[in-house]
Amino acid sequence: MGAVYLPSQYGMILVPLANVQVKPGDKLRISCRYSHIGQAESQTLYAAIGNSGWAGFDEVLHGSKTLSVPEDTAWDYHEEYVDISITTAISAGFYDLYAKIGGAIPKVISPTLHDVVEVLADISDSEFGEISITGYVKA
Numbered sequence: 001m002g003a004v005y006l007p008s009q010y011g012m013i014l015v016p017l018a019n020v021q022v023k024p025g026d027k028l029r030i031s032c033r034y035s036h037i038g039q040a041e042s043q044t045l046y047a048a049i050g051n052s053g054w055a056g057f058d059e060v061l062h063g064s065k066t067l068s069v070p071e072d073t074a075w076d077y078h079e080e081y082v083d084i085s086i087t088t089a090i091s092a093g094f095y096d097l098y099a100k101i102g103g104a105i106p107k108v109i110s111p112t113l114h115d116v117v118e119v120l121a122d123i124s125d126s127e128f129g130e131i132s133i134t135g136y137v138k139a
Contacts, residue, residue, distance in 0.1 A: 017113060019117075028084045044067070045064060045067050048061065048062035065083075091139070
């Protein structure tokens with residue numbers, strides 16, 4: 001009797017992220033824990049920040065990378081990360097986050113985390129430059 005090859009399956013994906021603050025120019029590292037059983041395969045790990053609402057998730061920024069998922073003969077947990085580059089395409093404020101494994105038809109999607117990413121204002125785009133005081137007048 002030969003080896004039994006289970007098709008690749010994912011049980012869940014968790015994003016253990018507490019509230020974080022970022023600003024344009026930062027990279028937000030999203031750590032993901034997922035469970036898997038079955039054959040080894042390559043899949044896409046994808047994470048996005050944006051706003052969730054009644055019409056779905058409005059993504060503003062995202063990141064992705066290719067995972068090399070090992071063969072697991074029993075359910076096993078794995079941890080991986082993906083980086084999201086914070087650009088000026090996002091306004092200051094609070095944002096939601098989710099992650100998934102797979103492409104257009106995901107294998108597994110994490111629960112949405114609400115208001116966990118705070119994007120701070122980019123003060124480098126201020127109208128005011130450096131101010132120097134060269135003297136003062138005594139009244």
